[in-house]
Amino acid sequence: MEQHTKNTVNGAGNTVIFFEKDHQKKWVEHTFDPCAALKPYIKGYMILECAENTVIETLPSTTFSLNYILRGSIQLTQPDGSKVKLPQAVSFGITKRFFEFTFSDFTTLFVVIFHPGFASAIIQKPLNEIFEKFVPMDEFFGAASNATLIETLQRENSYEQMVDSVEQFLLQRISPDRLDRSIYDSISTIHAHKGLISISAIVAELPISRDTFEKRFRNLVGTSPKRYAGIIRFRNLFEQPLPAGDLTAMALRAGYYDQSHFIKDFKSNTGKLPSDCF
Secondary structure, three states: OOOOOEEEEEOOOOOOOEEOOOOOOOEEEEEEOOOOOOOOOEEEEEEEEEOOOEEEEEOOEOOOEEEEEEEOOEEEEOOOOOEEEOOOEEEEOOEOOOEEEEEOOOEEEEEEEEOOOHHHHOOOOOHHHHOOOEEEOHHHHOHHHHHHHHHHHHHOOOHHHHHHHHHHHHHOOOOHHHOOHHHHHHHHHHHHOOOOOOHHHHHOOOOOOHHHHHHHHHHHHOOOHHHHHHHHHHHHHHHOOOOOOOHHHHHHHOOOOOHHHHHHHHHHHHOOOHHHHO
């Protein structure tokens, strides 16, 4: 059994998963690294515990995740303000906007976070069909398999044992033959440029046409390369925060030539103004 590296953070600390401006921190987050065999695919595992009713927002994300609600319940706030209860085992695709969740008292959530593009090794479905959607994992692994895994996780005596059980589940379902090196190289290039790179420049370094590249990217990553680069550009604002209120500096860092275009695009993509976040 491999020893997993663990980190415990109160109130999510410096994580870039959650948006936490102006609300009380009521959760504890435990994170773990994957085993060597899964490290190419899995970015990490997170166990989130909320002792009391808590509203949490998530930032726009470039990652696909598997989510297991082991205790309590979680409700997703819809655009019209209504709420829908999430299934116990649910997947979540890439998103370019904020999402709001309400965690009930004594909720425990186990999250598997994939490296961008690598969920295709386990999900036999074009990931662009899951963009900004919550899909019950029964569609991927079957209701019986998911129920058994959740029951196993609920019985485990430690977080490390939970991680081991999830990894055994994943190792039985990984299909490395679905991976595409050219797509992962392009993801690395987009990240290296913090999203500030044209798709033409990326394609120029690849042995495939632009149409083929964009189709493969959407299927394996979950969105178009242009939108993916935009999300990376946006998240960079949170990963390297600037002094509050300096919208001109934020606009320049995000690759905009003027503040008004930055504000308009920010609200269009996220439903928020920069002043709501910084």
